[in-house]
Amino acid sequence: MGDMTHDQTLFAVSQDAIDRDNQRLMAAHLEDYAALGARLARSGIDIEDVVEKLLTLEVGLPSWGMVSGGTRFARFPLPGEPNNVYEKIEDCSVVNQLAGLTPRVSLHFPWDKSDDYVALRQYAEELGMGFDAINSNTFQDQADQKQSYKFGSLSHANPATRQQAIEHNLECIEIGKVLDSKALTVWIGDGSNFPGQVEFTDTLERYLDSLRTIYDAVPDDWRLLIEHKMFEPAFYSTVVQDWGTSILCAQTLGPKAQCLVDLGHHAQGTNIEMIVARLAQFGKLGGFHFNDSKYGDDDLDSGSINPFQLFLVFNELVYAERRALEKKGGGFNPAYMMDQSHNVTDPIESLLNSARAIAGAYVKALIVDRKALREYQENNDVIMAHNCLRLAFETDVRPALAMARLRKGGAIDPIANYRASGYRAEKSRTRTPRPILSGGIV
Numbered sequence: 001m002g003d004m005t006h007d008q009t010l011f012a013v014s015q016d017a018i019d020r021d022n023q024r025l026m027a028a029h030l031e032d033y034a035a036l037g038a039r040l041a042r043s044g045i046d047i048e049d050v051v052e053k054l055l056t057l058e059v060g061l062p063s064w065g066m067v068s069g070g071t072r073f074a075r076f077p078l079p080g081e082p083n084n085v086y087e088k089i090e091d092c093s094v095v096n097q098l099a100g101l102t103p104r105v106s107l108h109f110p111w112d113k114s115d116d117y118v119a120l121r122q123y124a125e126e127l128g129m130g131f132d133a134i135n136s137n138t139f140q141d142q143a144d145q146k147q148s149y150k151f152g153s154l155s156h157a158n159p160a161t162r163q164q165a166i167e168h169n170l171e172c173i174e175i176g177k178v179l180d181s182k183a184l185t186v187w188i189g190d191g192s193n194f195p196g197q198v199e200f201t202d203t204l205e206r207y208l209d210s211l212r213t214i215y216d217a218v219p220d221d222w223r224l225l226i227e228h229k230m231f232e233p234a235f236y237s238t239v240v241q242d243w244g245t246s247i248l249c250a251q252t253l254g255p256k257a258q259c260l261v262d263l264g265h266h267a268q269g270t271n272i273e274m275i276v277a278r279l280a281q282f283g284k285l286g287g288f289h290f291n292d293s294k295y296g297d298d299d300l301d302s303g304s305i306n307p308f309q310l311f312l313v314f315n316e317l318v319y320a321e322r323r324a325l326e327k328k329g330g331g332f333n334p335a336y337m338m339d340q341s342h343n344v345t346d347p348i349e350s351l352l353n354s355a356r357a358i359a360g361a362y363v364k365a366l367i368v369d370r371k372a373l374r375e376y377q378e379n380n381d382v383i384m385a386h387n388c389l390r391l392a393f394e395t396d397v398r399p400a401l402a403m404a405r406l407r408k409g410g411a412i413d414p415i416a417n418y419r420a421s422g423y424r425a426e427k428s429r430t431r432t433p434r435p436i437l438s439g440g441i442v
């Protein structure tokens with residue numbers, strides 16, 4: 001994918017069309033907003049404060065989620081899906097235009113390789129987009145590489161393979177510097193499929209040795225995000241399998257190293273919100289990959305399966321944010337990103353829905369009556385403490401979300417606007433169909 005060409009005549013969604021549709025829906029929207037405002041005022045919450053806070057929420061989009069994903073069985077390409085990093089950024093900008101809270105793209109290398117990263121950055125800036133964490137890829141072999149990652153990468157028994165994987169990460173950092181990224185996310189597929197295949201201790205030691213070199217190359221104002229995952233592609237053991245190993249590695253490496261929580265990378269029933277609280281308490285919560293799952297690392301749309309869990313995660317994030325503000329005057333700022341695989345939907349529509357779910361979870365966490373909650377907790381009033389969370393979760397906060405979108409020039413009804421624009425149909429005429437590539441399930 002080295003030689004990039006892109007259509008200079010951008011067919012973004014027309015702002016006039018968005019504004020016209022917003023006007024059509026405005027009266028009903030303002031009525032709903034006033035009703036929600038009155039409801040929140042009775043609990044002593046100013047809806048304007050909530051919207052103000054929501055306007056600060058930013059969530060990065062996954063470049064790899066802009067094309068149709070796939071499973072181990074098949075990938076079904078969507079006509080008009082992007083062929084290269086330029087077209088992926090163009091699609092991301094549509095999500096941002098309509099939803100208003102996704103101004104950055106997280107790139108994945110070598111999938112998003114380009115000849116000229118200065119030009120790529122300029123192109124993104126023209127579309128109002130910046131760059132989130134850079135992701136390295138040492139979980140699959142590329143056509144031109146000398147050493148295979150079949151039996152691991154940063155933890156491989158062969159030093160030459162480890163060195164190759166280190167050098168790829170160093171290259172990712174250099175690309176990120178040009179793009180003004182502020183983080184490198186490292187997820188490795190290293191592990192084992194059978195008991196006895198590897199020594200747990202030795203593989204982790206080799207991983208840490210490799211990561212030390214990468215850590216040293218990470219700029220001081222960056223984060224090195226360590227992403228854990230319980231299993232897959234390895235089915236018996238994984239080198240960085242859970243948040244325990246992740247925080248041990250982050251603490252061993254130093255302050256630039258932090259943990260990234262991918263919601264789909266845990267065993268069923270795991271109390272993820274508690275992991276979030278623990279990592280935040282010890283200053284090691286560096287970032288998120290939002291998605292949802294029913295069975296495993298399903299990479300489904302955020303909030304589509306378990307919206308209550310998403311709310312509880314944000315409940316911990318809001319608590320951690322306020323705690324950091326009280327104790328240190330601020331400084332709690334994890335990198336929020338989505339990591340989803342859209343197998344049967346138009347990725348733009350899935351990401352619009354996901355942006356709404358994430359923003360909704362955040363707003364619901366913001367309207368939790370924390371003073372009352374603390375009193376109930378101190379008095380061991382279990383039902384009322386629980387109801388504090390339930391009441392916030394059950395509140396229909398959509399008017400607040402729509403108001404935030406409006407104030408960023410977005411749409412009251414993003415998916416309706418997107419469909420009416422004919423964007424994808426236009427792209428299916430102008431973009432060449434892309435070859436079948438792997439789904440990018442990470």
Ligand SMILES: [Mn+2]
Binds near residue numbers: 227262289442
């Ligand atoms: Mn992930």
